[in-house]
Amino acid sequence: xxxxxxxxxxxxxxxxxxxxxxxxxxxxxxxxxxxxxxxxxxxxxxxxxxxxxxxxxxxxxxxxxxxxxxxxxxxxxxxxxxxxxxxxxxxxxxxxxxxxxxxxxxxxxxxxxxxxxxxxxxxxxxxxxxxxxxxxxxxxxxxxxxxxxxxxxxxxxxxxxxxxxxxxxxxxxxxxxxxxxxxxxxxxxxxxxxxxxxxxxxxxxxxxxxxxxxxxxxxxxxxxxxxxxxxxxxxxxxxxxxxxxxxxxxxxxxxxxxxxxxxxxx
Amino acid sequence: xxxxxxxxxxxxxxxxxxxxxxxxxxxxxxxxxxxxxxxxxxxxxxxxxxxxxxxxxxxxxxxxxxxxxxxxxxxxxxxxxxxxxxxxxxxxxxxxxxxxxxxxxxxxxxxxxxxxxxxxxxxxxxxxxxxxxxxxxxxxxxxxxxxxxxxxxxxxxxxxxxxxxxxxxxxxxxxxxxxxxxxxxxxxxxxxxxxxxxxxxxxxxxxxxxxxxxxxxxxxxxxxxxxxxxxxxxxxxxxxxxxxxxxxxxxxxxxxxxxxxxxxxxxxxxxxxxxxxxxxxxxxxxxxxxxxxxxxxxxxxxxxxxxxxx
Numbered sequence: 001x002x003x004x005x006x007x008x009x010x011x012x013x014x015x016x017x018x019x020x021x022x023x024x025x026x027x028x029x030x031x032x033x034x035x036x037x038x039x040x041x042x043x044x045x046x047x048x049x050x051x052x053x054x055x056x057x058x059x060x061x062x063x064x065x066x067x068x069x070x071x072x073x074x075x076x077x078x079x080x081x082x083x084x085x086x087x088x089x090x091x092x093x094x095x096x097x098x099x100x101x102x103x104x105x106x107x108x109x110x111x112x113x114x115x116x117x118x119x120x121x122x123x124x125x126x127x128x129x130x131x132x133x134x135x136x137x138x139x140x141x142x143x144x145x146x147x148x149x150x151x152x153x154x155x156x157x158x159x160x161x162x163x164x165x166x167x168x169x170x171x172x173x174x175x176x177x178x179x180x181x182x183x184x185x186x187x188x189x190x191x192x193x194x195x196x197x198x199x200x201x202x203x204x205x206x207x208x209x210x211x212x213x214x215x216x217x218x219x220x221x222x223x224x225x226x227x228x229x230x231x232x233x234x235x236x237x238x239x240x241x242x243x244x245x246x247x248x249x250x251x252x253x254x255x256x257x258x259x260x261x262x263x264x265x266x
Numbered sequence: 267x268x269x270x271x272x273x274x275x276x277x278x279x280x281x282x283x284x285x286x287x288x289x290x291x292x293x294x295x296x297x298x299x300x301x302x303x304x305x306x307x308x309x310x311x312x313x314x315x316x317x318x319x320x321x322x323x324x325x326x327x328x329x330x331x332x333x334x335x336x337x338x339x340x341x342x343x344x345x346x347x348x349x350x351x352x353x354x355x356x357x358x359x360x361x362x363x364x365x366x367x368x369x370x371x372x373x374x375x376x377x378x379x380x381x382x383x384x385x386x387x388x389x390x391x392x393x394x395x396x397x398x399x400x401x402x403x404x405x406x407x408x409x410x411x412x413x414x415x416x417x418x419x420x421x422x423x424x425x426x427x428x429x430x431x432x433x434x435x436x437x438x439x440x441x442x443x444x445x446x447x448x449x450x451x452x453x454x455x456x457x458x459x460x461x462x463x464x465x466x467x468x469x470x471x472x473x474x475x476x477x478x479x480x481x482x483x484x485x486x487x488x489x490x491x492x493x494x495x496x497x498x499x500x501x502x503x504x505x506x507x508x509x510x511x512x513x514x515x516x517x518x519x520x521x522x523x524x525x526x527x528x529x530x531x532x533x534x535x536x537x538x539x540x541x542x543x544x545x546x547x548x549x550x551x552x553x554x555x556x557x558x559x560x561x562x563x564x565x566x567x568x569x570x571x572x573x574x575x576x
Binding site for chain 2: 111207223237243255
């Protein structure tokens, strides 16, 4: 599994770099309509073919990757950040705040994720920020629960007692002593969650709740091109392949990290 | 036992409050008149007046919310902007189709997932195990709206084995069920594998082996009995998520269930439809979770003892 993890990282870096340097990798403007090259199959000029408006699929996939990956990463960072702080406070202070916060966490975790995300994303106008908010609004809960549980085991640890005896304030103990301890665990959790976030982003984009046309995202390309599946398979095949490969790499990476650090999540 | 059930039922209250509060906030956040957005622009003035009265738009937010919940309890989820039909009636009409799809997916996922998970655990760390594990991670990473389209292309458009889309008899049901079952098979395989591996490490398995009991008996009587309960939980929870995961699958295959209804609502910005579907979807999900918990409770004497001693 170690090798699988390394290969996953390599593929993820490759996809990210290609997307980041998309203007240099592909000579085509992703949104430029070209009536001379409608629905062309993959060729040397257009490695992934062109769509029904003559746009180069390869460059649309690369530019779409910028959105899909950065939305998933941003949502993951926000989920982690919020979950980390909430979990720290909840676990450290305990009592009524803890009970209330954990009730909220249970509430969120018992909603069906995609429906909740749809609910959140119809409040705001469709767009990438809406998708980020929708994912993070649901995502922080699992981080909060994990961190809280971990803090409960650390709260009475000797180094925390020592800090307290030295007269450290609660805030200092929380953010200087306890928070760094939670970072590795949070990162592993993030690795496990990112594959799912890529899929949620793709699903919300597919449903038309993400970035709006003509901006390309992997999910919206599949949604827009699905009518052409029998005449021009490449229009749907490649965006979906990118989603699947990216999600697969993140999932494999997450599993590798979990096994490596011997962590068990429930 | 009954106190346990009561406790669990009581926990439903905050959940339902949560979901209605969410959709209520949505109605308030949407531009325009919330009453009009519930009954639709084309409703008769008397109906609008009646809803306005029941909702109490002239009163404060809190009593408005109470009025809103009251309307929901009567099955009044508002009317679609476009068809002017009652959302709740449409949901009742489409629910059996979603249920059929979810059952279809379950019939495929349970035997396949259990079988693959068992083989994987039994042959732990061999090539077979690695292949199955890689397949199940892949299954988890496939976007269903993409795998569904590819299945449709291959089996309906190329091989012409099944109709590509529509609602109808079993021939229409097979492809969407397979699509919906793929992530479920992946999850079930992974959970079965981990559960069984944990059980294989337990002393009673070693004892059974030492006593010379056949592998067949060990697996089917000793191991499976212990794995049964966690697996029932996962299957039950999955069933709840099939009912909801159907949004994407039903859209692809034009299957006339709640999922496609939700999608149409989203495309047309038909807010009463979206909100009705979210509320009903959540209630179903939560009720299934509750049911699974109760079944779990009945099946496992350890859980029962633990609950009673508290």
